[in-house]
Amino acid sequence: MECKNCKQLLKENDKFCSACGAKVITQRLTFSTLLFEVREHVLNLENNRPLHTFIDLFIRPKKVVDGFVNGVRKRYINPFGYMTVAVTLFGLFLFFFIEDYGAAMSTISTSMNGAEIQNELSHKINNITLKYQSLLFFLFIPFLALISKLVFLKNKKYNYFEHLIINTYGQAHISISATIIYFATIWFESVFGTIAGLITFVNIIYFAYLFKTLYSLSFWQIFLKTLLFIVILIPFIIAAGIGMWVVLLLSGQISLQELMEMQKAQQGISYIASSIINWTS
Template sequence: MNCKNCDHPLSEMDNFCQSCGAKVIRNRLALRNLIESFSEQFLNYDNKFLQTFIMLFKKPEDVIGTYIDGTRKKYVNVVSYFAIAITYAGLFAFINQKYFPGVYDRLFGAVNQNEAQVQFTSDMLYLIFEYQAFIFFLMVPVLALMSRLVFLKNKKYNYTEHIVITMYAYAQASLFVTTISFIAQFDKQLFFLNSILGLPLQILYFAYILKRMYNLNFVQIFLKTLLFLLILGMFYVLFVIVLLIYLFAFTDFFQQVIEAEKAKKGVSYIISSAINWTS
């Protein structure tokens, strides 16, 4: 009998291949095997995904540092972890659009925005959902560049290694925020709180990772965070300008907002005229 993965010869007593380490499977595939495999990979405490998720909160320098140093088996590798985060966020977006259409219109309307603001915010959010995979890939090199600029004088990690740091940090933050966002859409107060604290918490988590990776004290990371926010602000302004140019040139978004505002003013005028006439 030979290994089904690498074709290495096996004895009848082997439970694992001595060449590639794969488990020897002798039985036909059954539903029980699938359930056991799922449980082994994702539900038990020792699985790599759960360990990676926990340790990225407890000791992110161990997960990221060991990967940069060459260890690949202890935790989920950065590409796979990033792919899991993208898939999870995509599933969340699909469920929202498929089974909860208009939920954000109602939630934004509940925080005292006028109709035009609700339309603008909701359209922006759905635009982000539609292109979120592209945004994920676009943000990684940009955030890595910003963090590298912050630590420009520190040569401990180069730009490529900052990409690894950013991918782990961005994936972890995405997994956490996506879960909270899904829960928050069923509660208006939690949704409002999440919309306010979501971005600051992600920035704080990113700062926490860099603090652990560079072994900084509180004052050092505070100053580095201020510098990071300054650079982030400049990149954000540039992003908004590019986005507005795109919306203006390739969509009818602004026309819809203008028409919604005109309709609102028309309704207000009719109501005001009716009140004056009756009085």
């Protein structure tokens, strides 16, 4: 007999694989065994790694992050798996409510610029951003990790790749939390618009809390670090906005004529930038 997971040879009375630790299962799947799996891996908090990770990233994020960095793998879901959960959950939300969410984001992005932007172009930009939302989500994290590493450059506790883990956990956690709230508030237009508009602010607050916990900082220390993070982030956002306009123009998804219809080119860039902030929060 061999392990069905790693093909390691097993003894007749082995209950767990000595190589990979997997439980040895010989019986066929029945209703009773299915109920057992649900009870053990969904309803049992200790064995429900996604739920355990979600709760602990609120109340003890240091334990989750440091646990993964130090080699703990079984207690919590890994950051990339957690990110997959976030993207899947948000994708499910968009499947049902893409028009409502797109309209809300368009309104928020327009109000952030303090100027009226043509509805047709605004709608087109939001549709394009929605199309590549998952890609933007993944591409933005390495830049956030670089910025957070620069902010804590003098503190050698975490290297760049560990900052990548921190930001992956953090962004995924905000996304999952926001999506759950979106599902609950999408039915109430005014409430949903307010919630969606506050997500960026909540993102900043959570990451300040996360890094304050990880580095054991005082309130004023993390306040100054957060300001520094935002100052460094602004050029990245502007560069991303310019980059997106170039890609949209070269790919033919936005015409030069449509770009010229903006009051100023800078307005278009700021619109894209504000969209990036909202879509990646």
